[in-house]
Amino acid sequence: MAMMTGGEYLASLNDGRRIFADGEEVKDLATHPQFATALDLVAGGYERHHRPGDDARGPYFMIPRSREELKDLLDLLLGWDMVTVTTSQGLLALLTAAARIRPKSEEYARRIEDYFAYCRDNDLRCVQAITDAKGDRMRPPGGQDDPDSYTRIVERRPDGIVVRGAKLHISSAAVSHELVVMPTKKMKPGEEDWAVACAIPVNTPGVKIVNTNYAPRERVADFPVSSRHNMPEGFVILDDVFVPNERVFLAGETEHSATFAHSLGLWERLGGTAHLAEYGDTLVGLAQLVAEANGTERVPHIREKIAEMIIYATLVRAGLEAAIANAEASPEGWYFPSELFTNAAKHYGAAEFSLMVRHLHDIGGGSIVTAPSIADVEHDEVGPFIKKYMAGKDTGDGEYRTRLFHAIRDFTADAYGGWQLVTMIQSGGGLFAQRLVARKHYPMDDAKALALKLAGISKD
Structure with a gap:
């Protein structure tokens, strides 16, 4: 088959899949408000x-064969929608697992190679289904x-x-084509069934996906980030x-049960680190802008807080x-x-992310969560007063500063901001998993040799 257009992608979702949201089954994803933005983003990526051409292939299916190609792929990744990013990372994780179990x-x-x-x-777009319900941990x-x-x-049957x-x-399971299921952790002898x-194609009989979303349903002007960038979060039932x-x-x-989780963790943590680097720069920019608008940049x-944020990024x-x-x-x-x-950088970025957000909130002040809505700014009677009293240093009327506060709130202190705080820690596995992997791959023998040399102790 050739590459799909945006319209062909949207049509491909009408495949009998079973999707649920807000207490009801969704029969038409395209007309449901919880999925509108996500579908626009993914369809836009297809476009x-x-x-054209039967031999055309998307760049998201690149397999890096050098460090330069890996860097090129990562640079491209930051410009793609979440579904395309997840597809690239997930398939590369599968290939990583294939290399390790071959x-x-x-x-x-x-x-695995045939599936790629x-x-x-x-x-096709695919998502990685890894985290189990787990019950009593x-x-x-x-x-x-x-x-x-x-x-x-x-x-177990002869054919499957x-x-x-x-x-x-x-994330984005409902608007993808494939679920790549893998064990959530290392299984021990006696746990073969797990x-x-x-x-698994999303439309396979027995698959049901229940969705939540952090996207706003109204007041879009007050949510400049999440109204344009959001994806449904899927609770997948098999x-x-x-x-x-x-x-x-x-x-x-x-x-081999842990091989898949470790392989996926590697690629998800690399992507997470790339986003943390971009978000770090964004937090610095927001902090500097709001400090200037408040007249407190000196x-x-x-x-000092902005300098610390710069060092973090x-x-x-x-x-x-x-x-x-x-x-x-x-x-x-x-x-x-x-x-x-990868693991050391992801751990540092995730562990310190909330502190950088705290710095931004301390710099910005209470108006981050109390600024009037844009509709009130545009109101004939109260709008002029809001513009007058929300004005800051060298910002003209108060609309600029009000919009800046809404951007900070949406990005860091509302539903999307809360989603980000949790996601930064949990994407690719929690902080403990990253510490374990970093310790495993750290050249401890070299470090011990340096210490012995310093102490003047020889070791056979």
Whole structure:
């Protein structure tokens, strides 16, 4: 097949999928307000990338074969919608897993490569369904009151498997074509039924997706960020879903169960670090603008906070550059970012993000959450008063400063801002997971050798 246009993408969603939102089943995604912005963004991406010809392929299916190509891909990623970014990262994560399991399972590696080609040739979008419901976190999958708390194989057939469970926090699942299911953690011997990875079309019988969204439904002018950039969050239910063998990438091999999560974590953390670097610069820009509008840009403690924000943004970007500069090649010639620098940079960026937001709120002041709406600014009677009293230093009337406050609120202190605070920590796994991986890949022997040399101690 050739690449899809935006219209063809929208038509492809009318495939019998079962989508739920606001307590009802959604029969037409295109007319439901919760999905309108997301569909516009993804369809717009299809339009921008579309090229005619049966051999045309989207750049989001690039497999980097050098550090330069990896950097090029990452630069492109920041300009894509979330669904396209997720597709690129997820498929590269699958290829990373394929490279790691190939020595033990050539068949699974081949199926993954075939699936990559299928998505590329049909110009499909896919999301990664990894986080299970988990039930009692202190119990293993087999020790749960409900064994479906972790997605599992409930039936094995000659031609495939049947899976049951739920996957949570699956951004943009409802507006994608494919679900890539993988284990949420390492499974142990005896937990073979929960060691499952596979690819499932969204419209497969038994798949149901319940959606939430942080997007505003009205007062769009007061939400300059989230009204233009939002995606539905999917609660994916797998109610005895059949998966044919060619789409099964793991079915009981517990020794490979963590490989998929680690591979996905690597690529999600790289993408998360790239966004943290961009958001860090954005926070600096907002802080400087609001300080200037308030006339406080020369106040010592505000200058210090902005300087700290500058250092934060710069160090996150430096970690991102190091992850690319130290990328490593697989036996197939595919380049993957450095595990050490990716995880260290993502951890630092995520752990300190809330402090940078706090600095911005301290610099901006209470009007971040109390500024009148734009409709009130434009009101014939009270609008002139708002413009008069919201005016700041060298900003003309108060509309400029009011809009700046709304941007800060929407970006950092409202529904979208709350979503960002949680997402920055949780994307690619929580902070603890990043510490574990960074420690695993840190050259500890070299560090110990330096310490021994300093202490004048020889070690055989």
